[in-house]
Amino acid sequence: MSHFKLDMLKIKHSKRKSIGLYVTGQGVEVRAPIGTSKAYIQQFVLSKSTWIEKQLESVQNKTNEVYQLRNGQALPILGELKTVEISLAPRSGVIEHQEKLCIHVTRMDQKRIEKVFADYLLSKAKQIIPDLVSETSAQLELSHRVKDIKFRRTKTKWGHCTHEGRLQFNWLIMMAPMKIVRSLVCHEVCHLKYLNHSEAFWKLVRTIDPDYLLSKHWLKVHGHKLSLFE
Incomplete structure (x- = not known):
């Protein structure tokens, strides 16, 4: 207490x-x-x-x-738990295996380890999310509204959409299951048409993500666990 x-x-x-x-x-x-x-x-x-x-x-x-970035700890990558193995190597980087996540660093420094892992998540987000945005916006005939896609780690938001059509995503979402990532993208793309949370907005969300309430609940219950960095 x-x-x-x-x-x-x-x-x-x-x-x-x-x-x-x-x-x-x-x-x-x-x-x-x-x-x-x-x-x-x-x-x-x-x-x-x-x-x-x-x-x-x-x-x-x-x-x-909150998940810990430590040797031997399990971390979720797109919802699949992988055992972390941190080792010294001539070049920094992350190699993802079926059950392991090998993090190579040039020095055993926690800040350096966090930077390498953060870069890996950011890179993964850049590989996956733009394709999902393209797919979803095309489905809703909103492709013309997408002006830019940015990635930023924020403390309070998983995604954001501006009046100009700029979408922003928190790259820590790469630790959530793929269905949660898809749901987040659907949510933000729908904001390209309705920049509010009106009934019309939620009706549009339901047309492409009928289980959005389950995803919203998942983030509310588990989202804090993904906040690896201060």
Whole structure:
């Protein structure tokens, strides 16, 4: 069980109307209206102490579930678990076998190992996702709306679509099952027509991804496990 103390608080004041409480891996943050007294904030936080303890415990449990990039650990590549083997080699790179993932590095440094693995996932995303975008956008007659495809590791989003038709994907999705990757691509491509989450948008999603709710649930339950890097 976590042991929450008031000195762990991070307090932010802004032009908001009510006080809010947020618990993340970085700690406990209170967002309060400008002028809110420290005494009131402390009283509010203490009244929520049981809830905070539960949230901190939940965050810690999720942190413990994150896959580890270590020798002998199992990592999913497109949902298939592979045993990691890290070794020194003249050139850095990753060789994927049926049951193993051989990571070659020029020096045994964790940051270097992470960089090599990140480059591998990015390369894999660039090989797979553009083809899925092309296939899906053609199916929906939206190919003309695709202006660019970019890849970026973000903390809160798996994908993004702009008004200009630029699609962005988090390359960590390469650790999820292929059906989840397809679902993510379908979701973002549908945003090329509806840049919102209206009923019309979800109706379009269902036409090409009838099981999208299962994929959405999978990411909600398992997505945090893929966050290998800080």
